[in-house]
Amino acid sequence: MANRIDTTFARLKEEGRKAFVAYVAGxxxxxxxxxxxxxxxxxxxxxxxELGIPFSDPMADGIVNQMAADRALKAGMSTPRILELIKAFxxxxxxxxxxxTYLNPVYAYGYQQFHLDAAAAGADGILLLDLPPAxxxxxxxxxxxxxxxxxxxxxxxxPEARQATLAQSSQGFIxxxxxxxxxxxxxxxxxxIGTLVAQIKKHTATPICVGFGITTPExxxxxxxxxxxxxxxxxxxxxxxxxxxxxxxxxxxxxxxIPLIEAxxxx
Numbered sequence: 001m002a003n004r005i006d007t008t009f010a011r012l013k014e015e016g017r018k019a020f021v022a023y024v025a026g027x028x029x030x031x032x033x034x035x036x037x038x039x040x041x042x043x044x045x046x047x048x049x050e051l052g053i054p055f056s057d058p059m060a061d062g063i064v065n066q067m068a069a070d071r072a073l074k075a076g077m078s079t080p081r082i083l084e085l086i087k088a089f090x091x092x093x094x095x096x097x098x099x100x101t102y103l104n105p106v107y108a109y110g111y112q113q114f115h116l117d118a119a120a121a122g123a124d125g126i127l128l129l130d131l132p133p134a135x136x137x138x139x140x141x142x143x144x145x146x147x148x149x150x151x152x153x154x155x156x157x158x159p160e161a162r163q164a165t166l167a168q169s170s171q172g173f174i175x176x177x178x179x180x181x182x183x184x185x186x187x188x189x190x191x192x193i194g195t196l197v198a199q200i201k202k203h204t205a206t207p208i209c210v211g212f213g214i215t216t217p218e219x220x221x222x223x224x225x226x227x228x229x230x231x232x233x234x235x236x237x238x239x240x241x242x243x244x245x246x247x248x249x250x251x252x253x254x255x256x257x258i259p260l261i262e263a264x265x266x267x
């Protein structure tokens with residue numbers, strides 16, 4: 001069976017459109033409303049959804065995503081519950097899901113078993129924030145990992161030789177950071193995105209999606225003009241936070257993301 005990420009990018013290429021990738025913290029603000037949020041993102045037209053696994057020490061994240069993880073953990077979310085959330089989503093929607101996580105929850109679950117169970121639940125890819133691919137290659141504990149596409153991050157400060165290695169080994173798509181730093185720590189995407197994307201494209205035909213600092217339709221359109229997709233995370237998570245106590249949080253989020261998705265697709 002073809003991976004949903006690959007079929008999505010193939011379809012978008014045929015349609016001449018760029019991908020909109022939405023990040024949310026799984027279980028924020030609670031299981032039921034998190035599921036409603038996933039449905040709302042799919043119905044709004046998100047091409048891929050990144051689903052964060054709540055973790056107690058999210059060092060690469062800014063305060064917005066840290067607080068989202070904390071809300072989810074306090075609401076009873078766990079790694080097995082994330083898999084239940086995916087299963088519930090898959091009963092109705094076919095939008096590709098990428099798990100966005102630190103190594104700790106995956107390693108504690110059992111590295112290979114997690115991959116198998118996540119794929120069986122309906123996940124399509126995984127982005128392990130703090131597992132360098134070179135370490136995975138030489139560590140027997142991480143020699144498995146079948147079932148999910150492994151997506152890699154490339155930053156503006158990544159040396160070109162390492163860019164080549166990461167680009168050639170990334171599956172599904174590449175997450176290119178428009179800036180360095182933690183998530184949500186930027187007011188706007190970098191204007192040097194085009195240069196970074198061009199550098200990466202010298203080494204791979206894998207689609208390149210750009211994230212960090214995108215909050216408006218205008219910014220989404222600018223980023224889409226350079227890459228193969230736009231990733232919006234903290235702005236979406238912040239919207240969930242603002243309406244966390246509202247039973248209509250999913251509807252409010254849908255209204256927020258539709259202009260961003262339309263701007264991305266119209267480039």
